[in-house]
Structure formats: C-alpha cells, structure tokens
Amino acid sequence: MANVAVIGAQWGDEGKGKVVDWLASRADIVVRFQGGHNAGHTLVVGGETYKLSLLPSGVVRGKLGIIGNGVVIDPEALLDEIARVEGQGLAVGPDNLRVAENAPLILPLHAALDKARETARGERKIGTTGRGIGPAYEDKVARRAIRVCDLAEPATLSAKLDELLLHHNTLLAGLGAPVFDKAALLAALLALAPRLLPFAEPVWERLDEARRAGRRILFEGAQAVMLDVDHGTYPFVTSSNTVAATAASGAGVGPGAVGFVLGIAKAYSTRVGAGPFPTELVDATGQMLGDRGREFGTVTGRRRRCGWFDAALVRQAVKVGGIHGLALTKLDVLDGLPELRINTGYRIGDKIFSRLPAAPGAQAAAEPIFETIEGWSGSTRGARSWADLPAQAVKYVRRIEELVEAPVTLLSTSPERDDTILVRDPFEG
Numbered sequence: 001m002a003n004v005a006v007i008g009a010q011w012g013d014e015g016k017g018k019v020v021d022w023l024a025s026r027a028d029i030v031v032r033f034q035g036g037h038n039a040g041h042t043l044v045v046g047g048e049t050y051k052l053s054l055l056p057s058g059v060v061r062g063k064l065g066i067i068g069n070g071v072v073i074d075p076e077a078l079l080d081e082i083a084r085v086e087g088q089g090l091a092v093g094p095d096n097l098r099v100a101e102n103a104p105l106i107l108p109l110h111a112a113l114d115k116a117r118e119t120a121r122g123e124r125k126i127g128t129t130g131r132g133i134g135p136a137y138e139d140k141v142a143r144r145a146i147r148v149c150d151l152a153e154p155a156t157l158s159a160k161l162d163e164l165l166l167h168h169n170t171l172l173a174g175l176g177a178p179v180f181d182k183a184a185l186l187a188a189l190l191a192l193a194p195r196l197l198p199f200a201e202p203v204w205e206r207l208d209e210a211r212r213a214g215r216r217i218l219f220e221g222a223q224a225v226m227l228d229v230d231h232g233t234y235p236f237v238t239s240s241n242t243v244a245a246t247a248a249s250g251a252g253v254g255p256g257a258v259g260f261v262l263g264i265a266k267a268y269s270t271r272v273g274a275g276p277f278p279t280e281l282v283d284a285t286g287q288m289l290g291d292r293g294r295e296f297g298t299v300t301g302r303r304r305r306c307g308w309f310d311a312a313l314v315r316q317a318v319k320v321g322g323i324h325g326l327a328l329t330k331l332d333v334l335d336g337l338p339e340l341r342i343n344t345g346y347r348i349g350d351k352i353f354s355r356l357p358a359a360p361g362a363q364a365a366a367e368p369i370f371e372t373i374e375g376w377s378g379s380t381r382g383a384r385s386w387a388d389l390p391a392q393a394v395k396y397v398r399r400i401e402e403l404v405e406a407p408v409t410l411l412s413t414s415p416e417r418d419d420t421i422l423v424r425d426p427f428e429g
C-alpha cells in the first residue's frame with residue numbers, strides 16, 4: 001500500500017490543512033517530520049474549529065499521530081495545544097499520540113534568542129515566527145540540544161543545561177537580552193518530564209511495524225520548498241529541510257517508504273516574512289487577492305504578501321521537492337479577474353533564467369517573465385468536477401501543469417473539505 005507525503009510547493013500557507021485533513025481521514029497514521037510550532041493550520045471538523053500547530057492533523061480525525069525526530073518540540077507549546085484540543089472534547093494520550101524520543105526540544109531561551117537576533121538585525125530581519133525554531137535546530141546540529149529522552153535522565157539533563165547555558169547566555173548577554181537561570185530551567189524541565197515522557201518512544205520502530213502490516217502512513221510537511229534551508233530563498237527560509245526527502249530522515253524510515261509526494265500550491269502566490277518574491281503585486285490586485293483569499297498568517301496573524309502564480313518557482317519546487325502531483329488550491333480567489341499572469345522564468349540584467357538562481361543579489365534582482373492568460377467570468381467556487389469549471393479556468397490549470405511539469409492531481413475549490421476535484425488518489429500511488 002502506497003504512503004503519501006504532503007509538502008508545500010511555494011512559501012507555505014498553500015492550504016495544506018484542508019488537503020492533509022482530507023487525506024488523514026483515509027490514512028492510519030499521520031506523521032509530522034520537520035518544523036515545529038511555527039506551522040499552523042485550522043481544521044473544521046463536525047462544526048468545531050481546531051487550530052493545530054504541532055499536533056499531527058490525524059489526531060483530530062481519530063488516527064494515530066506521530067511527531068518525528070525531525071521536528072523541534074516546544075514541550076510547553078505541545079502540552080498547551082493538547083490541553084486546548086482536550087478542552088474542545090478530544091482526548092489526546094499515548095494511545096493516539098507518540099513522540100520521537102530523539103526529537104530535540106525548544107526551550108524558552110531559543111525563542112528569546114530568536115527574537116533578540118531579529119531585533120538586532122533591524123532592517124535586515126528575516127521575519128521569523130519568533131518561536132525559537134532556528135536556534136533549536138542550530139543546537140541540534142551543534143550536538144548540544146536537549147532531546148525528549150534526556151528528560152528521563154536528570155544527571156544528563158543537568159550537565160547538558162550547563163553546556164547549553166554557557167553558549168546561550170553568552171549570546172543573550174552580548175545582545176543585551178536577559179540571561180537564563182539554570183536552576184529554574186532544570187526545575188521546569190523536570191516538572192514537564194512526567195507529562196511528556198509517556199508519549200516518548202522510538203517511533204521508527206512503530207513505523208517499521210506499521211509498514212510491514214500494510215498500514216497507510218501520511219507524512220505531513222510544514223512550511224514549503226521555497227522555505228527549505230538548502231533549496232529555498234536562503235537566508236529568508238526556515239531552519240529545516242522541507243522537501244519530501246526529509247519525511248524519511250525526519251521520521252526514521254527509508255526513502256522508499258515515503259511513497260507518493262503531493263505538492264500543494266495556491267493558484268496564485270503568497271509569502272509571509274521578508275525575502276525575494278519576484279511576482280509580488282504591491283498594487284490593488286495584490287490587495288484584492290489578500291482580501292479575498294483571507295491572507296493572514298495562522299501563527300503570526302501577519303498579512304501575507306500576494307502575487308501572481310510563479311510557475312518557474314513551482315517547477316523548481318517540483319524538481320527539488322520530488323513532487324509527483326500537485327494539489328492546486330484557492331482557484332476561486334481568481335474568479336472574475338479579466339486577465340491573469342503566470343510567471344515562466346526570470347530576467348536578471350541581460351540574462352534569462354528558467355529557474356531562480358541561488359545568489360541573494362540575483363534573487364532580489366530577478367524580474368518575472370509573464371505570460372498573460374484570459375480570466376473567466378463564471379465561478380469556480382465549490383466545483384466538484386471539471387465540467388463545473390468555466391472553460392478558461394480549465395485552460396489556466398492546464399497551462400500551469402505544462403509549465404510546472406507536473407500533473408494537477410487534486411483541485412480544491414473552497415475551504416470545504418468536499419469541494420475538491422480529485423483526478424488521482426495519492427494513496428493509490
């Protein structure tokens with residue numbers, strides 16, 4: 001039985017929540033494999049609205065949720081989120097949520113450093129979510145992270161805190177931010193330990209057993225390919241790899257276990273935070289897309305920047321992300337526009353590129369090479385078959401498929417779960 005990985009194909013917020021929710025109802029296990037509580041999506045199930053940040057969506061659907069080792073876990077945020085959904089009547093316990101014992105933790109000092117550094121960057125700030133994601137991944141790679149399993153060993157924890165504080169307090173003091181007290185941090189972690197440890201286990205083993213038993217696994221990506229720390233618009237990226245390959249290393253399965261890779265892309269483009277955005281619209285059309293598409297960050301509440309669909313960028317995401325098929329979302333936001341544009345490549349100085357180069361100067365200077373396509377007057381909202389779509393809307397989708405070199409296997413036509421045109425079931429491979 002094929003598994004499925006869902007990843008964002010632009011800069012995040014492509015509407016993964018709805019697609020993941022739809023797929024979660026057909027999976028047995030849902031696994032988060034990277035990112036942390038910088039991600040966020042809203043699920044509406046049975047009239048109840050759930051705002052999830054760290055919990056795999058499957059938990060809301062009555063499926064087993066797994067937080068893999070590739071995720072950075074803020075234990076307070078996780079326990080708060082569990083309490084919040086429990087307050088809405090959902091039980092979350094070790095029977096429906098498992099957490100990788102080798103996942104690194106985000107501590108309050110990570111968020112403090114994240115914010116202090118952003119302030120110090122001033123004009124050059126990245127626009128992070130301020131949740132400590134970057135500093136926590138830095139500690140993981142530097143081999144000084146405190147991991148979930150360390151909570152079971154008070155002596156290890158104490159020694160690791162010494163090393164961590166030596167590093168962080170030096171930095172925080174240098175940035176003029178308050179430093180952290182070891183005794184208070186140790187006491188807080190030891191108090192969290194009995195609440196977190198019951199969820200901890202080697203999740204790779206459970207996933208191996210699940211695979212052998214032919215169970216369906218859904219790997220739920222966060223952020224998106226253009227925010228990937230290697231392949232994105234560096235340094236305006238998040239601190240993890242967001243490509244589908246990470247589903248394997250971030251969960252503890254082999255690359256063959258990942259299965260069908262579904263990339264999610266909006267029918268236009270958005271990004272939050274700073275960084276290059278070649279097709280950005282800073283005019284009334286951009287404003288209109290933002291208003292109609294309700295483009296406000298789930299986590300940050302910040303208004304998202306909006307622009308035309310960038311097929312050159314999504315094509316790049318398809319290739320580096322290993323995307324087999326695209327789910328195109330929010331087509332209805334374009335309803336009624338007389339004319340649409342799709343970017344096909346970039347002009348930088350007197351050179352033409354079919355892809356966005358890696359150098360920041362070139363990225364900032366990249367000018368889109370637009371193709372204009374006629375809009376449609378009818379509505380695509382709520383369409384459930386190709387026949388329900390205006391002919392020109394179908395043309396727009398077909399042109400996107402050609403340019404990004406990947407088929408649109410799913411089309412979402414409203415926030416409602418059932419307003420979806422399915423071309424190919426990702427679980428059928």
Ligand code: IMP
Pocket residue numbers: 011012013038039040126127128129130131132133134222223227236237238239272273274
């Ligand atoms: P960080 O992940 O908090 O370090 O933020 C780094 C960059 O990634 C910033 O531009 C954020 O706005 C962006 N980012 C992080 N998480 C998300 C997300 O879930 N959706 C969209 N952008 C995100």
